[in-house]
Amino acid sequence: MKVGVLGAGQMGSGIAEVFALAGHRVGIFDVDKSQIEKALRNIRWSVEKLTEKGKVKDVEEVMSRIEVLPGVEAVRGDDLILEAVFEDFNVKIDVLRKASEEANDESIIASNTSSIPITELSRAVRMPARFVGMHFFNPPVLMPLVEVIRGDNTGPIYFNRAIDIVRGLGKTPLPVRKDVPGFVVNRILFRIFNAACGLLGKYTVEQIDSVAYYELGFPMGIFMLLDYTGLDLNLSISKEVAKRGLRLECPPVETLVKEGKKGTKSGAGFYNWASRPRIMMV
Numbered sequence: 001m002k003v004g005v006l007g008a009g010q011m012g013s014g015i016a017e018v019f020a021l022a023g024h025r026v027g028i029f030d031v032d033k034s035q036i037e038k039a040l041r042n043i044r045w046s047v048e049k050l051t052e053k054g055k056v057k058d059v060e061e062v063m064s065r066i067e068v069l070p071g072v073e074a075v076r077g078d079d080l081i082l083e084a085v086f087e088d089f090n091v092k093i094d095v096l097r098k099a100s101e102e103a104n105d106e107s108i109i110a111s112n113t114s115s116i117p118i119t120e121l122s123r124a125v126r127m128p129a130r131f132v133g134m135h136f137f138n139p140p141v142l143m144p145l146v147e148v149i150r151g152d153n154t155g156p157i158y159f160n161r162a163i164d165i166v167r168g169l170g171k172t173p174l175p176v177r178k179d180v181p182g183f184v185v186n187r188i189l190f191r192i193f194n195a196a197c198g199l200l201g202k203y204t205v206e207q208i209d210s211v212a213y214y215e216l217g218f219p220m221g222i223f224m225l226l227d228y229t230g231l232d233l234n235l236s237i238s239k240e241v242a243k244r245g246l247r248l249e250c251p252p253v254e255t256l257v258k259e260g261k262k263g264t265k266s267g268a269g270f271y272n273w274a275s276r277p278r279i280m281m282v
């Protein structure tokens with residue numbers, strides 16, 4: 001299969017890697033050239049890690065399946081076009097409109113949106129029946145679950161095809177037939193984030209994360225996860241879901257983003273990542 005990934009941020013680069021690892025040819029595009037260079041570096045780092053663990057044989061072979069696209073028009077002829085740009089309705093609409101105008105009539109078009117209903121986005125897509133949600137989790141290469149979302153206009157045949165594509169990647173598809181903001185996973189996560197943020201002041205970030213990690217069995221603390229997925233991303237998600245009646249409320253997130261602290265990727269967020277924080281029993 002030939003796959004075009006639009007957006008080379010944390011998610012776009014991870015998704016491109018997943019498809020390349022599964023043997024597909026992948027084209028990746030971003031308006032920001034430095035983002036593309038960073039994406040290729042991150043993919044190489046990750047594939048090398050998998051090689052060290054005996055999960056991948058040949059790094060160069062995987063890397064050779066990934067090409068950098070000169071523009072959105074280069075998705076013409078791709079079997080699957082996957083939009084993974086910033087979580088902003090207008091940005092996504094713009095990219096989806098352009099990409100679907102270029103797509104051939106047999107393509108499947110998917111969005112990796114975390115929160116925006118597929119039906120709303122489908123209004124910008126030339127072939128809405130061929131449009132689905134395909135929502136990966138960070139880091140895509142390690143997270144087994146992918147939500148596959150059917151919007152009101154998605155044709156059942158293309159929804160099923162998207163589920164099969166996800167299965168073919170070795171991932172577990174979670175079919176979502178109720179196209180609501182945040183779908184299934186993020187609707188649960190928002191409540192967890194809200195509950196954790198509501199405890200700040202009474203307890204510290206480290207205390208709350210210790211409970212999540214040691215007592216509730218989370219793979220990382222709740223504030224660590226916010227840092228890890230990106231505070232800027234979480235802020236954009238909160239703005240998108242707020243317009244649709246859902247509450248993701250954690251005022252410190254906005255304050256930290258204003259200070260340039262976007263989480264792990266910027267070196268600081270709720271934690272100072274330069275000092276490699278670990279969750280301590282406190």
Ligand code: 3HC
Pocket residue numbers: 045046047049050113114136137138139141142143186219220225229233
């Ligand atoms: N590629 C390859 N290897 C990777 C990697 C990657 N992208 N990321 C981490 N690794 C490796 C590490 O290098 C490390 O290797 P080592 O054993 O050789 O040192 C190994 O995986 C384990 O990593 P760490 O020691 O750093 O940490 P953990 O054991 O905690 O594992 C984790 C990391 C898999 C990310 C785990 O903490 C986890 O599952 N966290 C929760 C993640 C999660 O919930 N994601 C979903 C977020 S919500 C979302 O994405 C939705 C969106 O809409 C916002």
